Amino acid sequence: MAIVTLTTDSGESDFYVAAIKARILSVNPGLNIIDISHKIGPCDIAHGAFVLRSVFRDFPRGTVHISGVDATGNKGEDYIAVSLDEHFFVGADNGLFGLISDKQPQSIVALNKINPLATTFPERDIFAPAAAKLASGVNITTLGTTTPQFKKMMDRQVRATRKMISGHVIRVDNYGNLLTNIPRDAFENISKGRSYTIQFGGEKVKRVQASYNQVDQGECFLLFNSLGLLEIGIYKGNASQLLGMGYDSPVSITFED
Amino acid sequence: MAIVTLTTDSGESDFYVAAIKARILSVNPGLNIIDISHKIGPCDIAHGAFVLRSVFRDFPRGTVHISGVDATGNKGEDYIAVSLDEHFFVGADNGLFGLISDKQPQSIVALNKINPLATTFPERDIFAPAAAKLASGVNITTLGTTTPQFKKMMDRQVRATRKMISGHVIRVDNYGNLLTNIPRDAFENISKGRSYTIQFGGEKVKRVQASYNQVDQGECFLLFNSLGLLEIGIYKGNASQLLGMGYDSPVSITFED
């Protein structure tokens, strides 16, 4: 069964998500709909992009991913379908898709250009049928008018020199763990076995663990997680609360000579 | 695959929802179970009815909808299966189904009358098997004893004169948007192009937008939403919090002569 995933900021107390699913199944009842999350912060493109880029490649190639995060987009922004990194994406051209992969998109089409439909609920009325058609094998170029590019926003960057790497917390997860944007690659390329000090929230730590359970309960751990990113936590505790850190808090690594 | 939807007030931290699904699949493993919401307020029939009536018609005809909102009902109320508006509904006869459609039900049967089962968990023990059978093609009249009507409650009404429409907020959604019960039909029939003033929470507004993104960030918008109902919001803000309005807050439209 072909898969359509949903990532929205619609919450779970309303009819919105079910309406999207009903529309998808009315186009093709054989599709397998998988929820990624409906708890993205309202219009929080950074949150939505982080979640989607962290997981979309785990799905089979050709999976169709609907983004219902800031689904209406800003005035004048199109609704688009994109073929990117061997997956399909459907949503508003609000910058989210520009944050999920460094690859060049293979195709971008603007939806709702031919016989445009006026709707306040594009997830249901435009994204759902387009996604269902893509998942059913319809060629993306037949869904709209080809367009050369989508909106690109600058993502928060890591700064790295021979002496130092500076990054930020990009996500506080359900456990209160602090996921940073500092990648293992940069760390290993720069450290070359040198000693180092990791600084965050008034703490200074001189080593990284291999797993969550290698410190005692209530102690701070640092590790490179399954995304290859530096993560800070308190074993069986809530690091965000206990360290007073949150989204955007700075984290740096200084290397000794 | 035939579809069974679930709308409950059971939350997502307990075993209740999974037990309902397991029972449905034990009757027919080929059914497709779609969650509408499990975050209906405890025993909040108005919330459950609003969500279910807003979405059930988006599903294919013949879809079976379980309501596990106030599932036990009040003392003496039956459990029922209903054929209504080309869909099936199963739940307590607590008034919820009377709020979801103006159509006359085609059939109503009282469940659990023949060899009644004593259970504190009717969603699992009575609704799930009845719904699974309906979705598998079993005739509704074989599931129980035919009964002439279900409980009808008065829904909160809109008052409309030539000069004024008075309604209320019937739902604050995940975005903090205020969904009212004022329908576009009534507005257009009465306004006939006249100027008007919409009043709510101390604000007076003289126009309605066509889409969410036609005002600047932080500004108030009003539109007729995908349900055809007047909706008030703050673009990229939380209108409920910022305007101090909630469920039941009054909204009125006054027309000039």
Add this chain to the structure above:
Amino acid sequence: MAIVTLTTDSGESDFYVAAIKARILSVNPGLNIIDISHKIGPCDIAHGAFVLRSVFRDFPRGTVHISGVDATGNKGEDYIAVSLDEHFFVGADNGLFGLISDKQPQSIVALNKINPLATTFPERDIFAPAAAKLASGVNITTLGTTTPQFKKMMDRQVRATRKMISGHVIRVDNYGNLLTNIPRDAFENISKGRSYTIQFGGEKVKRVQASYNQVDQGECFLLFNSLGLLEIGIYKGNASQLLGMGYDSPVSITFED
């Protein structure tokens, strides 16, 4: 379709749950994945065990249940697959599986022993493929090295004499109802028709109802629920808040001579 269930403490705002599902479907796209709950308290083994043991038997025999609660486990604990009570379970050997059934496990295998994979995300990288294989008919003994037992923890026990039963609240559910560990069996065996007084949070009650709706709104009810356990609630109210009781609050029944 064979079923794989998920019970985790991962929440619903991150990519974790979707990553587990994607991995399962990449092994066998025909599996039916059912969420039990992702709202288990972080590393709360008692909560996870209560939910899983309350529902797993409602699923068809042979269903595979992944526990992603405290998924990493403590240092030195294995990842295991277990055949128990005609179902399969996959997770960390952190004591959770020892709390879900009194039956003896038929098979236990330690996963990730042959060519062990270093991962900080065992739910996705170890549990998901093992569960997908089990659900696809692979023999459990081929998945790892047979091991004689899993971790057993003492569950909170009920104390019962001829004169008295003492128990505790083991779960506050979504409605604020207080589920205790006092079983109907023990109550009936000891009471033998004698009068009794149930004490909890300063209240004394001398009878048990058969259903939730047999008291007036706002009044306290006690019943033996669908799990056969004594449950205390306020009809259409939140007993936990109104009685000031929560997890672990004592509840006792004293029998008259």
